[in-house]
Amino acid sequence: MRSKRTIMLKGLVQVESDGDLPPETGVAIIGGGIVGVTAALFLAERGVPVCLFEKGEIAAEQSGRNWGWVRKMGRQSTDIGLAILAGEIWPTLAERSGEDLGFRVNGSLYPCDTEEEIEEQARWRREIGQPAGVESHLLDAARTAALLPGCKRPFKGALHTPSDGCAEPFQAAPGIALGARRAGARIYTNCAVRDLETAAGRISAVVTERGRVACDRVILATGAWSSLFLRHLGQRLPQLSLRASVCHLEGVAAPEICCSARDISFRMRQDGTCTFARRNRSTSELSPDHFRFFRDFLPTLRENREMVGLRASPGGFLRAWRDSRDWQAGEETVFERTRVLEAPGDPAILSQARDRLIEAFPVFAGMRVIQDWSGFIEGTPDAMPVIGPVPEHDGLLLATGFSGHGFGTGPAVGQLLTELAEGQTPSLDLEAFRFDRF
Structure with missing residues (x-):
């Protein structure tokens, strides 16, 4: 989906870009979501030279559009360790970043x-x-x-x-990015990475729209864009984008707890406003990736056919096909043409959610809509993330495929990537998240 350069999220904290690019850095991070900014903070705290490159604005995509939950409840046995580690890290981030991230334990x-x-x-x-x-x-x-x-x-x-809690998506990743800058990281927004260079079989530089920066290691944390970037590098990662709709309200005094029934979900925000969504309902616009990864996702789509609505749009399909074509490092890419992957909320889904919410909680009848939006979730066939090295690309680390569960676990993933980038044994066993499991 093509977007304007303006950010449709009202209230998202803006992070100004640093100026000129350095000739070199230690670690280059591609992607300014919750994973990328926490990795930048943790690396900078260790004294590692780090540059983060974001094609649009910090947290302008799914890291700013999610529900804001920081939960352990409901996790699978595979990723509950990530949630527990993240639960230990979140309470430390306000002090480490020097910013109010809206984190609190409210159950x-x-x-x-x-x-x-x-x-x-x-x-x-x-x-x-x-x-x-x-x-x-x-x-x-x-x-x-x-x-x-x-x-x-x-x-x-x-x-x-x-013991579960929440944080504020409009504040969290931007605040952590500001903290990372204070710790020594350099943050570049509206600066897309077009390509990677290698020397002697190892990653040696990133090529951005503003120039080349030599580096020793690269962290790729680009959410719904990851499969496309990896395909440019000759790697196949089955991933589909799911569009999840959220509505932002004011004028409601709802319970403070994070609540999610089988069909509705809501959460009070730190400023007294509220977000709600229709649980277990998302859409996926038919694209070339649906054919490319048909066999990978067929069991999942069959099992979850009531939760994911597949929609066909001839114009959308052709646009996706055009935008997914390969490119050269010296030419404009889709990452520059689409700075922010954004869309309004799905009216039918949000209307249904509103009716069910009011039926259950009459207090919501007086709600006033501030804004609605869609976030694009990067789904994998097993709904588990990919975390760790990318085969045949020495020095490249990947974190993607969180399937709607990445905001809460993001700081844990940032720590694991930091450990991997430093050549250390990661705090958790990452075997279940390896790239080649597909």
Whole structure:
């Protein structure tokens, strides 16, 4: 989707770009989302020369458009370690960055409408949560209602994790980027990376639209753009973009807890406004990647056909085909033509969410819409991220494919990438996230 250079998110903290490019750096980071900025901060804290390059603005895509949850509850056994590590890092980031990131511990709640849902949450608690040391509680109907004042929907119970929390997407990644700069990192916005150079079989430089910067290592953390960039490098990574819609409201005094039932989700923001979404509903616009990765995603699309709506747009398909063509380092790329991947929220999905939200919580009837938007989530066939080295590209580290779960775990991934870039054994076993598992 082609976008204007202006950012449609009202309230996103802006990070000014540094000036001239240096001739060289230690680590070059491509992508100014939550993963890229935390890696920049952690590397700079260690005294490593680091430059971060963002084709648009910091957090202008999914890192600024997500729900803002920082949760352990509901994670898979594969990635719960990431969530636990991130839960340890988030409380340290305000002091380390010197910025208010909006982080707080307010708990997360999954209300259940049926006994089957309650059993599903009980199974998660028994098989994943408790073995990992996550303290979650199964609540009956009365205790669920006590946490949701004003709720008229007769939930049968809920799963509650008091130690979960949230942060503010409009503030978090930009604030961490500002902290990284204070620690010594250089931040370049509206500066797309077009290509990588190699010497003696190893990454030796990034080529940006503003010039070349020599480096020892590169971290690629470009979200929904990662598969395209890797294809330019001759690497195949199955990845599809899912469009998730969110609405930003004012004039609502909702419960402070992060709440997500089977069909609705809402969260109060630090400034007293609120975001809500239709849970388990997203769309995917038909593109050449759907044919390119058809076999990889067929089982997932079959299993989740009620959650993901596939839509066809001849104009959108042709645009995606044109934008996905390969390029030369000396010519303008799609990364410059599309500085920010943005779109308004899907009216049908948000209207349905609004009706269900008001039915459950009549207080939302008085809500006033500030803005709505879509975020583009980078999905993988197994809904798990790819973290670690890229085969045949010595010095290139990748972090992508978070499938809608990357904001909360982002600081943990930033730490792991920092450790890998420094040649250290990472704090967590990354075998399940290896690039070549597909």
